[in-house]
Amino acid sequence: MSAVRCVNLCKTYRQGDQDIKALDHVSIEIDEGDFVCLSAPSGGGKTTLLNAIGGLDIPDSGEVYVAGGRIDNLSKGELADLRLKQIGFVFQAYNLIPVLTARENVEFVMQVQGVPSAERRDKSNAILKEVGLEGLETRRPGEMSGGQQQRVAVARAIASRPALVLADEPTANLDSKTADELMELFTQLNKHHNTTFVIATHDQRVMTYAGRLIRMLDGRIVDDIDQRAA
């Protein structure tokens, strides 16, 4: 069973008095355990596609399946549940809730899911250690560097062991060394937990980490390369 399947997705935005086709008959299928990069110039449709897969945005037409279930016809509440339980998110910035500490941010999703506190604490400690933030558990986002913040975000995204992690420009605000470290972390998690990663980026270096690289332009898939084969 594929992790993600999109059939004929279309999505048009209005910007000013111009219609922008963000998605123009896009169909893709992503296997479980894949490490996929979506690459496109700004406005190329990658974020829209990512949001459609994550149930944050409903396409105008077409179908989206996540873990075999169709999601484009779900209600808002059902979509929220889907995001909560099956998908991990890493955004470009403002990933963390400023008033919560690193650990509390990692535990956030689990807490909303209703995971008991002892279990939450064990998991969050383990994951923070895994992403290399041991000792920073009680810091608040404002007291951490950009790279550290993104690690917390990653830790949160994978804490509840989602089958699918969606990341939108996760390295955009990071220097190259930190970006590399983050991508190493992603690849490791992909290998160890067989988590499916879909990363939208226009950062060349990020793309080199991808097992599969999908290029988009003006809402259409123009290229789909399996880099592992190459």
Add this chain to the structure above:
Amino acid sequence: MHLFGILLRLAWRNLWRNHRRTIIMLGAIGVGVWAMIFMTALTRGMVDQMITDSIGVLPGHVQMHHPDYRDDPSISNRVSISDAALNEKFDDADFEAWASRVRVPAVITSERESRGVTLLGVDPAAERDISFFDYDEVEGRFLESASDQGIVIGKRLAETLETEIGKRIVLMSQDPENDIADRGFRIVGLYSANTKAIEQAYAYIGKTTAQKMLRVDDATTEVVFLGEDYRNVEPVYEAVTSAVDDTVLVQRWFDIDTYLGTMLGVMDGFVLVWVVVIFLALSFGLVNTLVMAVFERVREIGLMLALGMKPASILGQILIESMFLLALGLAVGNFLAWATIVPLQDGIDISVVAEGMEMWGASSMLYPKLYASDMILASGVVLLLGFLASLSPAWRASRYEPVEAITKV
């Protein structure tokens, strides 16, 4: 419950994120709530005093008369139950005090002046707890028995009549046959009251003496009953009504003095209006604070929604934050009210406007009354209306589209 825990934590921490704004708001709510309770306590104190004073003069919480007595307060309209029968009926009843008395209009004449007064023939032993003045504070002495031959009048009346203790006056009224009934009395005591009007109004003689003078055997015109609390006169009222038939008219204090009864109701209304007005003045600031708080946090709210938090939880989070703010403000306000009212409970001297207060029916000392029920009322209204006022900003926050909110710059 896990969810509620995280909502509480988020709300509490968010509240202190912009501590300046929160402190200003707390100040505003504190002052507002203080003003609500303080003003209410003053009003309550004034009305309480007014009513207690007036009931003291009335007197009693419940009175019984001949049905025609109100329109025609003459000895002809006597209570149809003889004094002996009244004693039998009520002597064992569970009242704070009760007394039967002769109350008729009369003319009092000294060597120099005449005035109209209300003649009261009383049994001093029965009236000790009902009387509005302390027998021991009467200048000279109060009546010693129902058959006392002396008369006690107000200080002011004595001045008007240019008379004094030891001097004689003549009291004139009518007997049941409408013949003039008059008698000379020696003044044995002068009483003081809160107002000059009361000191002019009543002349006390012994009940038996009065009955002899008016030639009515053991009949009386008024029976007064005192219960525990003027706010709860129904038990007394019911006990009295059930013991008598409709040859007499039984009335509660607020039936007799409708101004007082209305005053109590109007003041209750005023308290509520005042609380609501203050709240409305506060509500603009409260809503403003919440709107700003939500506005500043659009991205976080978007993030939480994107991560799968339900809109209802966002709504709850903002409402909890608002409730925290209000609860803290209420704590501040209630404490301030308590701290300012308690030292004033010995009374505030407002004698500069004494005669004006007399017009309102109040006395020149104001004793603020801090009732728990008023604090609860004010706090309840603030929480309830505050909750309603917070709904709109909270609702707006929960309606954000995660994608739009998260990318909002």
Add this chain to the structure above:
Amino acid sequence: MNLVFRLAWRNLWRHPRRTWLTTGAMVFSNILLVFMMSLQFGMYSLMIDNSLQIFTGHMQVQAPGYKDDQKMRQIVPDIVPLANEIRDELKSERVAARGWAFALASSEDRSFGIGVYGVEPEFEARVSNIPGLVSSGRYLTENNAAEIVIGTVLARNLRVEIGDELTLLGSGVDGSFAAAVVDIVGIFESGVTDIDRNIAEIPLGIFQDTFFMEGAGHQIVVVVDALDVVPEVQASVRSVLPVSSNLVVPDWDEMMPGLKQAIQADIGSSFFMYFILVVLVSFSVLNTQLMSVLERTREFGIVMALGLRPGKLGRLVLLETAMMGLIGTVLGAAAGAILTSWFTTNGLAFPGMDEMAAQFNLPARMFPQINLLTLLAGPAIVFMFTMLAAIYPAVRLRWQNPVDAMRVA
């Protein structure tokens, strides 16, 4: 428009919701202030007018001590000629002479002690509204007719009707026995129980004959058009008094000190409430302006780095506040004026007001009185406090270091 003005104006509308909420608080308070003050002052002038119009008038000519003691022998000699002189001096007909005596009024089967006024039928209606309140029969017409008008309650208590005879018994100015038989020609109803029960009026001629007054009376009542001319008229009246006499001319406040004090007490408590309202609005403004300054810290840092003095920015903040305050003042005063004028024509009543109103001789419906003072005083004070509240946020800018300010994200 000047650049600074334009800048301030645009800044104001960056957060329209916030600006409107803050102005909303001002508008709310202003409406309340305008309405309440108009109502209050409307009520006060009615209270004064109505209380004075019943009997007291704006000033009286009396023997010294009369206002406190009301004794028979404290007379104004040759009262009718003196009243005529005063009329000539003031060129006003609103001057009337009176006598007052206590008397026992007896009907066929009831007697009550009452106060009897001897009045000039021709002039009494110009100084008192009792003649206009005669609800059945007619008022007195002749100065020497043996006639009387009494209050409704007294009529009920005496069980008499128009056409019945009343016997008045009392003592004359010299202490001798005084008696008269008069016909009831009119019954008046003032609505104030005390007056309707205790007062009767007979022509001054009969009064002087009955009580052996020998041309004397007790009071000359003078009514003027407005309260503020009272002192002036008082002086003119004094100038007419015979040099040898020791007569005094107390004004209404001396005769009814309770009235002014009741008003003062009421003003005191309402000003406390107004003050609280204004303080709450100031909190709201303080909060908004502080937020608006804090969120622009970075922006301010940049312009300061460019060389703008912090003082200029402070003035910008004050200008923004002034604009906001002006909107609140204008809208609030306008809305307050509209609301108040509606009630000015339609009147305002609330449950329980009848009894309250009767206590103060007020009609059961209140009409607010709007004037420039009641319209502008409240909004002006709100505006002033608004500006005061903006001082802290504006001054705070001076402590700002441009580099620190720019670093704030």
